[in-house]
Amino acid sequence: MAGTPQYIRNLNENLIMDALITQGTMSRADISRQTGLSKPTVSSAVEHLIARNLVRETGRADNAQGRKATLICFNEKAYYVCGVDLGATRIWIALSDLNGEIIAYRTYPMVVQEANDRAEAMMLELLQSHMNELLDENHLNWNQIQCIGFGIPGVVQPESGRINRIVDPLAGLEQAFSLESLSDAFPCEVILENDVNLAALGEQRSGAAAGYPLFIFFSIGTGTGAGIMVHGQLLRGLGGLTGEIAEMLMEDGRRLEEVLSADGLMQLAKRHLDSLDEVLEVADSNAKADVTVTATVHADDLRTHLTPEKLFEAARGGEAEALEIVKQYSQMIASALRHISVVLAPNLIVLGGGVGGNGDVLLPLLRQIVSEQFPVQPQLICSKLGEQAVVTGAVQVAVQQTMLNLQQEAME
Numbered sequence: 346m347a348g349t350p351q352y353i354r355n356l357n358e359n360l361i362m363d364a365l366i367t368q369g370t371m372s373r374a375d376i377s378r379q380t381g382l383s384k385p386t387v388s389s390a391v392e393h394l395i396a397r398n399l400v401r402e403t404g405r406a407d408n409a410q411g412r413k414a415t416l417i418c419f420n421e422k423a424y425y426v427c428g429v430d431l432g433a434t435r436i437w438i439a440l441s442d443l444n445g446e447i448i449a450y451r452t453y454p455m456v457v458q459e460a461n462d463r464a465e466a467m468m469l470e471l472l473q474s475h476m477n478e479l480l481d482e483n484h485l486n487w488n489q490i491q492c493i494g495f496g497i498p499g500v501v502q503p504e505s506g507r508i509n510r511i512v513d514p515l516a517g518l519e520q521a522f523s524l525e526s527l528s529d530a531f532p533c534e535v536i537l538e539n540d541v542n543l544a545a546l547g548e549q550r551s552g553a554a555a556g557y558p559l560f561i562f563f564s565i566g567t568g569t570g571a572g573i574m575v576h577g578q579l580l581r582g583l584g585g586l587t588g589e590i591a592e593m594l595m596e597d598g599r600r601l602e603e604v605l606s607a608d609g610l611m612q613l614a615k616r617h618l619d620s621l622d623e624v625l626e627v628a629d630s631n632a633k634a635d636v637t638v639t640a641t642v643h644a645d646d647l648r649t650h651l652t653p654e655k656l657f658e659a660a661r662g663g664e665a666e667a668l669e670i671v672k673q674y675s676q677m678i679a680s681a682l683r684h685i686s687v688v689l690a691p692n693l694i695v696l697g698g699g700v701g702g703n704g705d706v707l708l709p710l711l712r713q714i715v716s717e718q719f720p721v722q723p724q725l726i727c728s729k730l731g732e733q734a735v736v737t738g739a740v741q742v743a744v745q746q747t748m749l750n751l752q753q754e755a756m757e
Contacts, residue, residue, distance in 0.1 A: 428739030545572025
């Protein structure tokens with residue numbers, strides 16, 4: 346087909362599409378000047394793109410004299426995509442146009458049952474129900490959805506789309522969340538990717554890492570993981586295992602995820618408070634009585650229904666024991682960051698996740714450790730996108746795949 350009139354026309358249409366996406370609204374004459382194509386060629390190609398609903402006329406240009414030119418723009422509403430973050434405790438779903446603009450966003454609880462064939466089927470049915478609800482609310486149907494990007498807290502094998510490692514709360518659902526199962530469940534193209542990798546993509550596109558050549562998204566929450574990007578490309582490695590820092594070993598032999606996850610933080614807090622109780626039991630002199638009573642009251646308040654959220658809130662309020670726990674925790678985060686930094690020497694490390702997102706508390710402590718102890722000192726910041734980092738990245742890969750498909754369709 347190469348060199349045929351049809352092939353050349355399709356190349357021209359793709360060139361015009363690229364120009365409109367990059368430059369925005371343009372007249373046919375502007376397109377001709379921008380692309381180097383003749384005006385008759387541009388007019389013919391634009392008419393065909395209008396027929397495909399990929400570009401649209403927006404009105405007349407406001408030129409000072411002469412016949413006003415008709416303006417053309419890319420039709421970002423021609424199709425839509427979705428991004429889905431399958432978290433350990435929540436499901437986040439975003440609906441986006443072809444510019445990557447999120448136009449609807451919903452959060453649902455992740456309902457996990459004992460893993461079996463029926464539980465897997467129910468999980469997929471639940472996802473289908475959530476997606477149908479979102480489309481109905483926005484007056485769309487599945488014919489308008491080109492692609493869904495899914496983020497999963499596990500290792501996705503690049504070749505097969507199988508999941509060979511997943512965060513504990515979702516253990517047993519590897520098959521339900523595999524690329525094969527998700528593709529069978531939805532009537533459009535599906536992309537499956539590690540959630541932290543998608544968060545890194547999201548932060549680079551429209552978050553805290555825009556413009557950085559080498560950066561790491563370090564997620565700490567129910568699990569831990571890192572997305573590593575070099576000049577706009579994700580590092581994946583053997584079996585997609587790049588960034589699986591959960592398997593790093595700390596000095597005491599424990600896995601990093603056991604130490605830094607939300608459960609690890611709670612275990613650290615419990616050990617600290619239990620140790621405080623032992624100290625207070627022997628602090629029985631009159632000189633220490635008031636201090637003992639005050640410390641006991643504060644420790645009891647902190648221990649009641651202790652959660653990571655409550656711990657960080659207490660630290661923000663200046664609670665001494667909470668601050669001490671967070672300082673110890675920051676030292677352990679810093680240990681992991683040091684190992685990563687001396688190997689990769691990143692320009693930037695972005696902290697995210699349910700725990701790592703508490704940058705107002707963690708970053709001052711971590712920055713001090715970095716400045717005093719690190720031979721390589723990357724900039725440390727917190728995620729700009731927060732809980733939307735993963736779905737933003739998922740939308741991005743879905744849009745990219747859709748645009749590639751539209752270009753390839755034109756060449757067929």
